[in-house]
Amino acid sequence: MYTLLNLKSLAKNSTSMFIILAILMYVSFNVMFFGVGLFYQYNKNIEDSEIDTYVVSFTILDDVTKGDLQDYVESLSDETLKNVSYITCFSSTQVSGIDEEAPLAFYIQYENGSLEYSNEVFDPMIDDLILKDGRFFTQEEFSDGEKKAIVMGSGNEFQTAPSPEYSDTVTIFGEQYDVIGVINPNNSDYYFYSVYVPLNSIPDNAELFDGVYFSLNKKITESEYDAFTKSITNYFGDSVTVNETQMDLKSNNSYYLTVILISVLIGLLSALNISILYNYIIISRQRQMTIMRLCGGISSNLCISTANEILLIMIPISVLSALTYDKLLLPILSERFSVINDAYSVLIYAEIIVIYCAVSYLLNLILLHKSLGKEIGGYEK
Numbered sequence: 001m002y003t004l005l006n007l008k009s010l011a012k013n014s015t016s017m018f019i020i021l022a023i024l025m026y027v028s029f030n031v032m033f034f035g036v037g038l039f040y041q042y043n044k045n046i047e048d049s050e051i052d053t054y055v056v057s058f059t060i061l062d063d064v065t066k067g068d069l070q071d072y073v074e075s076l077s078d079e080t081l082k083n084v085s086y087i088t089c090f091s092s093t094q095v096s097g098i099d100e101e102a103p104l105a106f107y108i109q110y111e112n113g114s115l116e117y118s119n120e121v122f123d124p125m126i127d128d129l130i131l132k133d134g135r136f137f138t139q140e141e142f143s144d145g146e147k148k149a150i151v152m153g154s155g156n157e158f159q160t161a162p163s164p165e166y167s168d169t170v171t172i173f174g175e176q177y178d179v180i181g182v183i184n185p186n187n188s189d190y191y192f193y194s195v196y197v198p199l200n201s202i203p204d205n206a207e208l209f210d211g212v213y214f215s216l217n218k219k220i221t222e223s224e225y226d227a228f229t230k231s232i233t234n235y236f237g238d239s240v241t242v243n244e245t246q247m248d249l250k251s252n253n254s255y256y257l258t259v260i261l262i263s264v265l266i267g268l269l270s271a272l273n274i275s276i277l278y279n280y281i282i283i284s285r286q287r288q289m290t291i292m293r294l295c296g297g298i299s300s301n302l303c304i305s306t307a308n309e310i311l312l313i314m315i316p317i318s319v320l321s322a323l324t325y326d327k328l329l330l331p332i333l334s335e336r337f338s339v340i341n342d343a344y345s346v347l348i349y350a351e352i353i354v355i356y357c358a359v360s361y362l363l364n365l366i367l368l369h370k371s372l373g374k375e376i377g378g379y380e381k
Contacts, residue, residue, distance in 0.1 A: 097165020
């Protein structure tokens with residue numbers, strides 16, 4: 001009863017101090033939850049190391065066609081495709097008005113069961129008004145493989161890509177394409193090819209050259225990388241060779257360890273701050289404590305009763321912290337830390353709360369004993 005009355009008095013007479021204490025506890029628990037999840041991610045990183053790359057690619061050695069690539073992409077699992085931001089590939093063809101075969105670049109994404117142009121690549125270009133005339137493809141035109149073309153304009157003496165010969169149409173792969181847009185060659189922020197056309201508009205047997213590059217939304221683990229590259233070699237065989245990637249695993253592990261140590265340090269400092277703050281509150285009760293000790297109050301009982309106050313605040317706040325962390329913060333963190341979700345369960349949250357509350361409780365008892373000026377278990381007359 002004495003403990004509850006003190007809590008009520010604290011909330012009423014020192015509202016700002018009570019709110020600061022609650023916020024400090026809330027932050028402490030969230031930091032500890034994050035530290036545990038990150039430690040789990042680190043252990044998984046040791047077992048199945050995360051590769052420091054955002055690209056999986058292969059070089060074409062023999063005949064690989066546009067149809068081959070499309071079939072391969074459609075064979076990939078939904079989980080793999082979800083992490084593929086866009087795909088880059090190249091072909092070449094005779095274009096009217098250009099003596100040599102002109103290269104064609106395709107930046108594509110696989111959405112809704114079809115190959116579309118990559119919003120990530122082309123949207124910034126469109127926003128920067130690279131077209132001096134006409135418009136860009138629509139996704140529907142690209143997906144349907146309509147014979148639409150965007151061509152390089154002329155007039156820049158430093159341009160590296162030649163301009164095709166066109167009026168309202170241009171010949172590509174022996175077919176007539178309607179010219180719907182003209183690229184401004186004076187825009188030096190981008191490297192342009194002579195012609196851009198929908199990938200679905202070119203023949204399935206059109207040969208690809210150079211390589212194919214899968215740009216990823218996030219880094220993948222070693223096992224995911226091995227599965228991805230194995231699917232490439234199984235599908236294309238000796239026609240391609242997978243490009244090796246840099247595996248900077250040491251720096252990744254150092255990153256995780258650093259963040260874990262920082263999280264633990266913040267958690268410990270927060271626990272210490274909670275104890276120091278509550279001891280400051282106890283000082284304001286010095287007169288009350290003196291009267292109780294003169295009336296025969298035992299120091300150990302006073303310490304325990306006061307420490308219980310902190311525990312009664314900490315337990316509901318810890319539950320609230322667990323709920324908000326799990327429902328609000330964890331979905332955001334899981335976008336950066338791929339397996340952090342697997343670190344948590346009701347039991348894990350409960351264990352973290354019990355351990356942190358126990359450590360804080362013992363620390364408070366020690367500091368309270370010093371504040372009261374007696375050893376725990378001693379008597380005051």
